[in-house]
Amino acid sequence: MVEIIKIEIVTGFSCNNNCLFCSVGDKLRSFDKTTKEVLDDIDRAVLEKPEEINFTGGEPTIRRDILELVSYTKNKGIREIRVTTNGRMFSYDKFTEMMVNSGLTGAIFSVHCPDAKLHDSLSGVGGSFEQTMKGLKNLHSYDKTIDINTVITSKTYKFLPETMEMIKDYIRSVCLIFPTIDGHIKENKFLIPRMKDVEKYIHKAIDILKDAGKQGWTLNYPVCFMKGYEEFSSMTELQTKMFWPHMDTNLDEKRKGDNILVNACKDCRYRLVCIGVMKGYVDVMGDKEIKPVKGEIVKDPREVYG
Numbered sequence: 001m002v003e004i005i006k007i008e009i010v011t012g013f014s015c016n017n018n019c020l021f022c023s024v025g026d027k028l029r030s031f032d033k034t035t036k037e038v039l040d041d042i043d044r045a046v047l048e049k050p051e052e053i054n055f056t057g058g059e060p061t062i063r064r065d066i067l068e069l070v071s072y073t074k075n076k077g078i079r080e081i082r083v084t085t086n087g088r089m090f091s092y093d094k095f096t097e098m099m100v101n102s103g104l105t106g107a108i109f110s111v112h113c114p115d116a117k118l119h120d121s122l123s124g125v126g127g128s129f130e131q132t133m134k135g136l137k138n139l140h141s142y143d144k145t146i147d148i149n150t151v152i153t154s155k156t157y158k159f160l161p162e163t164m165e166m167i168k169d170y171i172r173s174v175c176l177i178f179p180t181i182d183g184h185i186k187e188n189k190f191l192i193p194r195m196k197d198v199e200k201y202i203h204k205a206i207d208i209l210k211d212a213g214k215q216g217w218t219l220n221y222p223v224c225f226m227k228g229y230e231e232f233s234s235m236t237e238l239q240t241k242m243f244w245p246h247m248d249t250n251l252d253e254k255r256k257g258d259n260i261l262v263n264a265c266k267d268c269r270y271r272l273v274c275i276g277v278m279k280g281y282v283d284v285m286g287d288k289e290i291k292p293v294k295g296e297i298v299k300d301p302r303e304v305y306g
């Protein structure tokens with residue numbers, strides 16, 4: 001049984017952005033938990049003694065009760081209290097100050113490209129890039145820990161190095177996320193990049209982060225595309241539980257359920273430890289670009305991470 005160190009509470013799906021690649025579909029977007037439901041989730045989470053509780057959505061910072069949720073969690077003695085956010089609300093100085101005073105210890109910002117026009121066309125909201133970047137700098141000015149989620153799309157992957165250059169001074173780490181094929185991106189398949197095409201840009205992004213003393217890692221991206229960068233692919237357990245509306249999931253079990261090994265995998269040295277390829281990706285893009293990595297069989301991910 002893997003120890004859970006982080007619990008993500010999905011507070012609902014309302015959002016002030018409308019990203020073309022959002023993994024939440026239109027039907028869900030108006031659903032939000034009540035305050036009592038989230039407080040009950042916090043109580044349940046506390047029983048598991050996690051190191052961190054993270055509020056996610058949708059966009060948790062647009063909830064009227066977000067300050068109450070953060071301070072309630074703080075009073076329960078949880079060490080790390082964070083939000084996963086598009087960051088726009090943090091562009092308001094007073095909001096950032098109140099969140100910090102309520103007990104927020106950090107945030108995971110979504111930043112996908114360095115170009116305001118492209119960013120806003122993907123987020124569906126004019127001015128959102130400017131607000132996100134101002135929000136990032138505002139929270140950084142309180143010396144809070146900021147990690148970044150960068151979703152890789154066909155329109156943005158070539159800008160990955162520039163994106164890293166833009167944010168590297170404000171952050172601790174970047175998760176380079178290959179998009180899950182769910183929600184809006186199913187209607188916008190042109191945004192799904194080819195795994196092979198993004199390979200060199202991911203490597204360059206990781207180099208930039210490494211040189212800056214920051215950490216980069218990939219999600220939903222198999223290790224066969226990470227030659228020389230194997231230690232930055234996510235083969236180890238995430239040790240995270242998510243409290244969705246009406247159900248809880250263990251992210252590691254969910255990943256195993258959503259991913260498959262393809263034909264090429266049977267000759268690959270990573271086949272015993274690899275999380276595989278997202279089934280949704282193979283359904284749309286096929287599996288021809290997946291090539292086995294030759295060599296001695298790896299039996300434990302720790303052999304890769306050293």
Ligand code: SF4
Pocket residue numbers: 222223224225261262264265268269270271274275276277290291292293
């Ligand atoms: S097992 Fe398959 S998906 Fe995993 S690294 Fe090997 S070829 Fe790639």
